Amino acid sequence: MSVRFSILTPVFNREKYVAQAMNSVLTQTFQDFEVVAVDDGSTDRSPEILASYGDRMKFVRQPNRGPEVARDKAASLARGEYLVFLDSDDYFFPFALETFDKVIRYFDSPPLVLANMVFPDTYENVNPATQKSAPIEAFKYDDFLSKTASVSTSCIIIRRSVFEAIGGLRKDSTPQTFHADDTNLVLKAGTQSPCIVIDKPCTVVYRKHSGNSMKNFKAIADGIVRLADAQRRGEYPGGKKARTYIGGRAASFAYGKCWREGARKLAVSLVIRTAPLVLAALWNTTRRRFQEPPKRIVLPAEGHA
Numbered sequence: 001m002s003v004r005f006s007i008l009t010p011v012f013n014r015e016k017y018v019a020q021a022m023n024s025v026l027t028q029t030f031q032d033f034e035v036v037a038v039d040d041g042s043t044d045r046s047p048e049i050l051a052s053y054g055d056r057m058k059f060v061r062q063p064n065r066g067p068e069v070a071r072d073k074a075a076s077l078a079r080g081e082y083l084v085f086l087d088s089d090d091y092f093f094p095f096a097l098e099t100f101d102k103v104i105r106y107f108d109s110p111p112l113v114l115a116n117m118v119f120p121d122t123y124e125n126v127n128p129a130t131q132k133s134a135p136i137e138a139f140k141y142d143d144f145l146s147k148t149a150s151v152s153t154s155c156i157i158i159r160r161s162v163f164e165a166i167g168g169l170r171k172d173s174t175p176q177t178f179h180a181d182d183t184n185l186v187l188k189a190g191t192q193s194p195c196i197v198i199d200k201p202c203t204v205v206y207r208k209h210s211g212n213s214m215k216n217f218k219a220i221a222d223g224i225v226r227l228a229d230a231q232r233r234g235e236y237p238g239g240k241k242a243r244t245y246i247g248g249r250a251a252s253f254a255y256g257k258c259w260r261e262g263a264r265k266l267a268v269s270l271v272i273r274t275a276p277l278v279l280a281a282l283w284n285t286t287r288r289r290f291q292e293p294p295k296r297i298v299l300p301a302e303g304h305a
Helices: 018-026 046-051 067-077 096-106 128-133 160-165 181-188 217-232 240-259 264-273 275-288
Strands: 003-011 033-040 058-062 080-085 112-114 137-141 156-159 195-200 296-298
Touching: 003 018, 003 067, 003 096, 018 033, 018 046, 033 046, 033 067, 033 080, 046 058, 058 067, 067 181, 080 096, 080 160, 096 112, 096 195, 156 160, 156 181, 181 217, 181 240, 217 240, 217 264, 240 264, 240 275, 264 275
Parallel strands: 003 033, 003 080, 033 058, 112 195
Antiparallel strands: 080 156, 112 156, 137 195, 137 296
């Protein structure tokens, strides 16, 4: 029997955070879901914590192969209409799945929905009631490649049939090479139409800590180069649009992170290694200045379009 959502969570040595992530799902106001957690070879108490939830979730273990392979394993066990990704150190506000369901119904079951997240140091920095009181506001794009902003794994909601049709996640990544797996996934679904981007309310909390993968600039830069290589091999639909998106991702990360944080040799290296795509992105940025931006859509409090 299917459910609306399958929440997919890879776990590796997250004993400090995983309980809050799981509890944030199990206490949702919308209850038509399942949780699939894959422990990726943890050496701490993470498996014990996950096992303590009993039949409230599906829980399997595998040798350490990296979060991308763990997510793909979780997806293979899922039975939800939509797959929702949640990293084990992030967590949802109680109304997250309710918000996703309303957006999916309003926009007639879109293939791809992207949520919005906040970046507080602690949960207490964010008032869930304030977030919930805001009407749902979203943007409707022709497809993912028609937008420009980057994406985080915990913000991806994808129809399971689409995920399966595009071949899921990479099967050959490792704990060292998984970086940019979120971008790889949405690029593979890049021409699916439409793509809905939720602007309000924020539904996901990104936890900042010393183990965040985003702090490994070299690994992320290498991950972006792998995206560029995959694009050259024709692994992404969208042609020029995919090229410009990857180029924009490279330029943004090179300047916004590497250069500004002092990793200037890495910034220059990344731009050189993806130069044709960066140039395409710069030209596309100039062209977009003359295009009308998408209209903000405010969903009615009740009912459908």
